[in-house]
Amino acid sequence: MTATEIIATLDAECGSKIKDKKTDAIDPFIVVEPANLVAVCTTLRDHPKLRFESLNCISGVDYLEPDPKKVAKAGFEPHVEVVYHLCSISLRHRFVVKVLLPRWKDDKPGELPEVPSLVEIWPAADWHEREVFDLTGVMFGGHPGLYRILLADDWVGHPLRKDYEFPLEYHGIRGR
């Protein structure tokens, strides 16, 4: 199935839950609101024409231009994206789902934005979500154990945020 057909099938099934779609991108994708993510993903997995059994990758992308001189030319508003790359092994097609979030919940710096966890739908999401939480700083509501996975448990901050500052020292080890 091509991406256009996938989007058409999804539109017929839960069109009201799709916020935005882009078919002319290299990998066509849809954008959904965090509240509708679980419903759309359940459809993607269970619909007989879609059958996305496999979640290959979850990536967190921080859209922010840290240099104030370049902000005008950056070409995007500051936000965080969580990108889900799905794959159907039985029907041999791929698809991308995106969730757009504010950089901080309620614009309070330090409060992480939140999306619902997809562990119930794809168990593969478990470690991927922990990694996105660890490195990009996104909360996954309903995740069974959202601890840091790659960094130390007492690490401060989320390194893949564009405004992350490397610590001066960590347990007596000089940082920079």
Add this chain to the structure above:
Amino acid sequence: MAIASLMPTDQTIVEFDVRTDEMLVNMGPQHPSTHGVLRLVLRTDGEIVSEVVPHLGYLHRCAEKIGENVMPIQFIPYTDRMDYLAGMNMNLAYSLAVEKLCGMKIPEKANVIRVLVCELNRIASHLVAMGTYGLDLGTFSPFLYAFREREMILDLFEEICGARLTYSYITIGGVHDDVPDGWLDHVTQFLDYFEPRIPEYHTLLTTNHIFVKRTANIGICSKELAIQHGCSGPMLRGSLDRRKNDPEWDLRKVEPYCDYDKYDFSAVLPPFDMAPPEAKLGDCWHRYMVRMLEVVESIKIIRQGLDRYKTAAGSHRIELPKHLPAGEAYAESECPRGQMGFYVVGSPAKAQVPLRVRARSSSMANLSLAGKICEGCLIADIPAIIGSIDIVMGEIDR
């Protein structure tokens, strides 16, 4: 008389002969059977393991953050260091993602060289997997034979790019240099030497009675479980069944890149003729066997590639654009350990560096299953199961 007074008078007291308490055993991070710096916390009841919790991150080097700060071509050496046993395949995986983003069309000659070196690297990687798996299970000699052959592949790589482990040979737009004079003959000589030796490995390991006892019917992973956890590569194919019309899930077959569709080879799927009666689909033995048979398929591909090179058109490399275009691309390719994916986001401001580089690690998805398939096994089976997943921590921690 004195003895009788020591006997318990209360008949409700029941004596246990062996009492075992639940115990937490810490395995790793410095443990030879965890293939790097993986730490496993085992909850054991006597010899039985009731829970396995992997702890990662001991080799985390912020590769994704580095990727945001260097140009794509400068990031190639970092991909070598992710999966250090299959550097060529990792170079290719990242190059494919950037080329997809830039919309580049790679000349035929470059594609043929890419296929040649990637398949050679696949053989080298599977040889290490086979040799170290033997080490995990207590046999030393297959390791020596595997490394003897791997050494020859490394010599071939040294001849083509000067490096023996971190090649950075495949770059964005093709390969770094054309092959040197006489290299193709050396590859043929190697294949002629190597091919008759594969039956030796089977006598040494595959049909070895102890090896079969240690791997068959251990660590069984069903197809559904593997797919749900995003497994790929030999880990997934070891659980598929050709008799049930399961898809041949090898990206070289189902989503061909680098003109793999023009080569004649088959994806390796159970059932296998050599399977001992006690082996069950999806166990450690099947995963091991998939790797061994993939080596044979790789040899087939390399022989065809050597012929194709003689008539291949075009150059070995094309120029890449000065700036990355805006947009994003996700590309996966079949590495020895599974599907390695790279997600590259180009900045809308047309910068030289990407806005985000994300590496989807195949070993990480495969390892996330370890907790499930190790439940209820013996402590001695843990190295057998972890070894059969064939992980490289550099790729998991990045």
